[in-house]
Amino acid sequence: MRRRALVSVLACAWLVSAGCSDDSGVKPDSRVDARKSDGATGDGPGVLSDGRPDGSTKDGPKSDKVFVGDGAGAAKWQSVVSGTSLTLNAIWGSDPNDVWAGGYSGALLHWDGSKWSTVNATTEDIYGLWGSAKNDVWAVGKNGLILRYDGTSWKASTSGTKDYLFDVWGSAKDDIWAVGEKGTILHYDGASWKASTSGVTSLLHGVWGSGRNDVWAVGQLGVATRYDGTQWKPWASFATNVNAIWGSAANDVWAVGADKSTYHFDGTTWGNKTASQPLWGVFGLGKEFWVIGDGGDVERLVGGAWVPESTGSTKALYGIWGSAANDLWVVGVQGEILRYH
Numbered sequence: 001m002r003r004r005a006l007v008s009v010l011a012c013a014w015l016v017s018a019g020c021s022d023d024s025g026v027k028p029d030s031r032v033d034a035r036k037s038d039g040a041t042g043d044g045p046g047v048l049s050d051g052r053p054d055g056s057t058k059d060g061p062k063s064d065k066v067f068v069g070d071g072a073g074a075a076k077w078q079s080v081v082s083g084t085s086l087t088l089n090a091i092w093g094s095d096p097n098d099v100w101a102g103g104y105s106g107a108l109l110h111w112d113g114s115k116w117s118t119v120n121a122t123t124e125d126i127y128g129l130w131g132s133a134k135n136d137v138w139a140v141g142k143n144g145l146i147l148r149y150d151g152t153s154w155k156a157s158t159s160g161t162k163d164y165l166f167d168v169w170g171s172a173k174d175d176i177w178a179v180g181e182k183g184t185i186l187h188y189d190g191a192s193w194k195a196s197t198s199g200v201t202s203l204l205h206g207v208w209g210s211g212r213n214d215v216w217a218v219g220q221l222g223v224a225t226r227y228d229g230t231q232w233k234p235w236a237s238f239a240t241n242v243n244a245i246w247g248s249a250a251n252d253v254w255a256v257g258a259d260k261s262t263y264h265f266d267g268t269t270w271g272n273k274t275a276s277q278p279l280w281g282v283f284g285l286g287k288e289f290w291v292i293g294d295g296g297d298v299e300r301l302v303g304g305a306w307v308p309e310s311t312g313s314t315k316a317l318y319g320i321w322g323s324a325a326n327d328l329w330v331v332g333v334q335g336e337i338l339r340y341h
Helices: 001-019 031-035
Strands: 077-079 087-096 098-103 108-111 114-118 126-133 136-141 146-149 154-156 166-172 175-180 183-189 193-194 206-212 214-219 224-227 231-233 242-249 252-257 261-265 270-274 278-283 286-292 298-302 305-308 317-324 327-332 337-340
Touching: 031 087, 087 136, 087 327, 098 126, 098 327, 108 252, 126 175, 136 166, 146 298, 154 175, 154 286, 175 206, 175 214, 206 252, 206 298, 214 242, 252 278, 252 286, 278 317, 286 317, 286 327
Parallel strands: 087 126, 087 317, 126 166, 166 206, 206 242, 242 278
Antiparallel strands: 077 337, 087 098, 098 108, 108 114, 126 136, 136 146, 146 154, 166 175, 175 183, 183 193, 206 214, 214 224, 224 231, 242 252, 252 261, 261 270, 278 286, 286 298, 298 305, 317 327, 327 337
């Protein structure tokens, strides 16, 4: 609790000095509380710094939103047996029959087209997953954890840091970025991971880019920094903690926040739209976008507005990925896995 109080005080002081109004105040960081466990137990009985139980005992707030529909065609959201009660933080796949999910205490699952199976690779918490191909998949997490899957097995990769890493993304197998606490940004050039100067010191939650020369990193206290192919440059901050970022192009980027905010970048400025729940993730396929969050919330962008979909879940959802608009996966607390299919 003391850490959250300190973050809140510092955020308020920063906002006052910047001349911001009261209604644009930065909220206390919630993503790091939800995704970063108190110890090696991951989903054990500990209490996170926001006062909520650690991992498996948190199933998200009940939702009072009105659902507008399930989406196009006969597809609908359904629960899929995961085989674990550990919180799952991230998901990524190379195709509909090759999907990976990762979470607390080294939870690592693989979908082969018919079922999820457990893979033993680490005991550290996993927070981010991304790959360039089915034989080139990366996982990042607690204490600077970086793992790489070569199509046969997962192997540790030297990160050079003990900082928690919360997300990973790349434009190619030799151009990969990982971000984490204290403004940590690492870059993989195809041979090794090297630290990159981010220009910020706040915890970074998400990373995404439109290409090698245009990459965004976002995080705590609304921080945003952008890479132009040469260096990272801090960008104007958001009004809340930003938990994830995704886009379809340099002028079509979405970021989501802990206070139900979604932010859209049109190539020049960031605009704001409101969703139904505090949000943890965003994902897109072409010009189609989805956001996910507390209370089993999944919302699709329809006509410029976020429209809730009926998932049948009340649990906090942290990761989303899909191979097509009618084949999406989301993961969350207590081993929750839902599929839109």
